[in-house]
Amino acid sequence: MRFEIVAPADVRHGDPVAVRLRLVNVTDRAVTVYLQGRPTAFDIIVTDEAGQEVWRRMAGQTVTAILGIRALAPNESLTFEDVWPQRNSSGGQVPPGRYAISGLMPTDGEPLRTAPVQVHIHPAPPLQ
């Protein structure tokens, strides 16, 4: 399986950041995945340049402890999308700068994690 995250590399200060998580069966046979939640729970974690967590999608949420069984055919994928509103955990607008965004999905074992991607929040419209 491959678990990947897609987010824009450059965004304007104040604009919501669209984030997509994608779980792909990259093998040539069917694979079954076991994911927590109903609907399936997924987290998006934003950290600043110092590595400090700035925002987490599922912070403080209570998730049902059910386990979903999903079969993925070869090359089939599951996609989960949400938006980081460029807010911190207190609800305030984050300053321009560079941030890392990663994805996480709880399972009945170790959670699935993506590698982080970098997002640069510009104080001015992004360069073309």
Place this chain on the structure above:
Amino acid sequence: MSRVPLSVAALLGAVLVVAGCSDSSQPTVPSDQPDDPSLRAAPQGTSDDPNELARGVRGFGGFFIDAQGAPTIYLKDASEKGNAGRALGAFFRATGLTPSQLKVRAGQFDWTELEGWQAEGGMDALAVAGAVFVDADEASNRLRIGVEHGAAAAGVRAALARRGVPASAVIIEETAPIERMATLQNANTRTGGLQINFPGFVCTLGFNDGTGSFITNSHCTNTQGGVDGTDYGQPLLSAGIVADEVADPTYQGGGSCPAGRVCRRSDASRAAYRSGFTGALGLISRTAAPNVKKGALEITGTFTINAELLSGGTVGTIVNKIGRTTGWTQGRITSVNVNTNVSGSNITQLGQTFVSAGVGGGDSGSPVFSLGTGNNVTLRGILWGGSSNGRSFVFSPLGNVEAELGAIRSF
């Protein structure tokens, strides 16, 4: 005579079942076919295995440590002892034993012959009903086969003969069957704490009720809120349907429910056992200890419910849960009478209790209880969710469950 433990390949049948269950990220779904091709042809040893080191010695027939602790080797030609001692150099250096301690026994068969017979004839032998294991035995220079009863021996001998395995190379012995360890994910005794499966999902059986039913979560049904007759298997649907949903009140808005949301006071539903199935009333499967990782799911006995507590509890009280994913976890109540929004829904659960203890996907429905004397426990409610980091869980107090599903008789 002490022996080197049976090799992985010798226990291929049991290993396939264990491999199907051993992945911590997957519910127990045994398969007839191994997913990993390497399991079909697992070698006897690894690069530091003395049997691998000595493989190239002419006439080598097996290596082991005898009951007196002496390194012992089977050789068809005793004059190869010097070569054998040199081939085993890495083993001697690693263990502190010396080539001078090496004992030689007269071998009748080459090790490669025994491995070949194990791989081919051994597979046919294991297919015989009552066969337990097949081992290329380093300690006897023979193919050693375990059978549950004498009746299987004839079938095993015939299977080996068809493969050209000489009878003189085979030792058949009666042995106890090797049984899979019962866990919260594979046991089918219908006690509290065991895995249940409904289409597309896995949850935990909370507790049995004296009406011939069990209680689990409302969200552990096809439709949360409202009865749709959800079928349940325990532990798996593939083993047959044991119960059907019969009660699951709808969620309602208004009143004390937040605007735009729907509410209940318990995430609970009832499923009635089908004819021929009964629940183990008053029993919850137990594991060795709370909050452990190793052996967390292996069943060591049962708790007995001998009391019920209807209220949400008191902050600071220690409670426990048994669930199919994280097993037995224990911690203190941190908050009571909490109105809780459920992530990803418009549902609010009213009057819930939070506990600082582990939880994971699949634990939904876990019975929550406090410990009494011996194995006696007081039932307190049913777990339905937790924090996204799995460090705290939330349960519906038993009183809330009774208010919505009717009187509960859990023992």
